Amino acid sequence: MTSLHHQHADAVAATLDAALWQLDAHAVMEARAIADLADAAADPIRSPTWGRRHALGGHGDPVGDAILGLGGRIRRNRYADLSREVTEQLDGVARHLPAPLGWTAPLTRIRDAIPAMTTHAAGRTTLLLDRLNGRIRRQLRIGTGLDHLAGLECPACRDRLVSAYTAAPATVICRCDHCRCTGPGCHCRLPGAVVGAPHVWVRARAVAGAIPTNTPH
Incomplete structure (x- = not known):
């Protein structure tokens, strides 16, 4: 019989999957924003983001202000970093599960394996997935x-x-x-x-x- 832990693990896995899709979308948008800042830093006179700007910068120079505020370097993509960290943790679990034919995403492998898990394993899996789900949703501010x-x-x-x-x-x-x-x-x-x-x-x-x-x- 499927236990409450199995039911909960399956639901949390689906919720984490939805959160990961949103995280990846934010990572793509952030990458584009960072690329625009990098272009602006490479050509301080002509900015693809803000158009032609004054060479002296200063007030009304949002690109220059942003770059100076970053200590002269372009910011990291915090969404991509989080996505990578979460994927690594999921992969650490998935690699101990039966391997399907061909490559399968770590979370998919975990979801497929939940029905065959022991009650204890399902409970531990729920805790991990719930923690990762909460971390992503707090970062994105998208609710529970x-x-x-x-x-x-x-x-x-x-x-x-x-x-x-x-x-x-x-x-x-x-x-x-x-x-x-x-x-x-x-x-x-x-x-x-x-x-x-x-x-x-x-x-x-x-x-x-x-x-x-x-x-x-």
């Missing part, structure tokens, strides 16, 4: 990748901090910090219950078992 589901209560703690993953909308999670599964016999009554796992379940089950928000605890 979760949509709050108003009017639904967690089957275990009855709190209303229930959200669905935007990249995996069929998966619902309780975001209450103290809400963790106690294993078989837990009040959540979810299939695949495992001690210490966050409560994760299929959205259709959450909607079907929705409790009105005016229901007293």
